[in-house]
Amino acid sequence: MIDYAIASFPSGAGPRAGDAVSLKGVTKRYDRDVAALGPVDFNVRKGDFVSLLGPSGCGKSTALRIIAGLSEPTSGRVQLAGGGRSIGFVFQEPTLMPWATVRDNVALPLKLSRPRGADIGARVEVALARVGLAEFAAAYPRQLSGGMKMRVSLARALVTDPDVLLMDEPFAALDEITRFHLNNDLLALWRGLRKTVIFVTHSVFESVYLSRRVVVMTPRPGRICAEYAIDTAEPRSEDFRTSAEYAAYCREVSAALSRAVAGRAPR
């Protein structure tokens, strides 16, 4: 269903080599007149961690769903390296099947796409161990806390070993302590696995803490109005959260977000 994304670009307009995701003039309209998104031009390099930051309803989730092929763009092109089969998606809600155990929930992507020669059981164990839930494989979702459910959701997204991980405000519904914890775990996973991550959030602090690139979007229709590279010493740790450098980045990004909301965004 992401076939439109595989179409090759005319020369010159195409993505640079080494891009995992490339959006070209992508727009989305609902009904006749409600413009939700764009036009958006946007490239993400392989292995990068990019946040899409914007106010509620700015179309950042729509952009993510379009990249995943869950929603069709009204116009424009999306290109994914490898033809787009290799995507993991984490929703804002854990979105688990309540009737299935943690193990079966995580195994779902493998059961549906049946990659050749995959040992489903072993891969599920690995994915669960990565998010620290190996001993909860037989539990049902209702027995887990909100943070643990989110970890299951993350394990499910990782189990197919995708090139690109798309995350739609995954920690927005969690309490701050759990969120900080999961932020660090996500960074550790990203350092270890070097996936390309596109992370949608409305939190300035989260975007600066996690990503190497923050893309700020305007309210509806969502457009990209500013970009910041967060160049700091890797690996990041909790110390980064309290550093002057972090505060300076947050102030800068925050100001850009305020301008975007106020409609005085630079084009």
Place this chain on the structure above:
Amino acid sequence: MTSPSPPPPTGSEASARDSLAPAVRVLLSLAVLGAGVLAWDALVRFKDIPPYVLPGPGLVAATLVQDWPILWRSLLTTLLTTMEGFIAAAIGGIALALLFNQSKWLEQALLPYAIILQVTPVIAIAPLLLIYLPQQTAVVVCAWIVAFFPVLSNTTLGLNSVDRNLAGLFRLYGASRMQTLRYLKLPAALPHILGGLRIAGGLSLIGAVVAEIAAGSAGAGSGLAYRIAESGYRLNIPRMFAALLLLSMAGVAIYMCLAAVSHLMLRRWHESALGKEK
């Protein structure tokens, strides 16, 4: 390593508190029943009501024992009809809902007729069915007509109430129609389907009884409803009461069986079953 050790959601105090509640509930129901029977008995004794108008509880019980061979056979006949109607309704309702779910065209074409069949009182259809069909078939068809619609509409509701994001996830991983049906839609619809079946159980008994009553005057029948009608004509009121008692007990038993099945199938994950366990 992988020792499944999820904390059980029940505390010992909670279960101790709740183990008392059902006992109290049962005692309460029994007390009401006892009081009702005593009042009934007192009414018949003091007003000196003749048994062909209102038999006392003692006489009804005696009749139940005395006429047991006849009543037992009739009960089996009615239960068999009910079961056939119920199974046909379950299969028909679920299958039709699955078809509707796969094809909107089919749903648009057939749903109006399913509704017409449902809203037309079965007591009015039964005599016609008895003319065109062999009696036993007509009785089963009646039970089916009354019972299948709740299964159909509940299953449809369940199949349509699948989490949007979960459905998106299935599309993302390229799930086939069959996979989506088997791993997503059917499990998601299961609580609704079981709810529909619970209603259908009671309704198929009603359908069977209605058809038996309608067939009664034509003779040949031997179900419990037929016994009630027959006893009415013969002014054998105690047997009428005994048959009625059996019939309502059968209804309660059917409901309890289906509720137990539903509970067993959902107890590990669904809120409705968890509520009872708490």
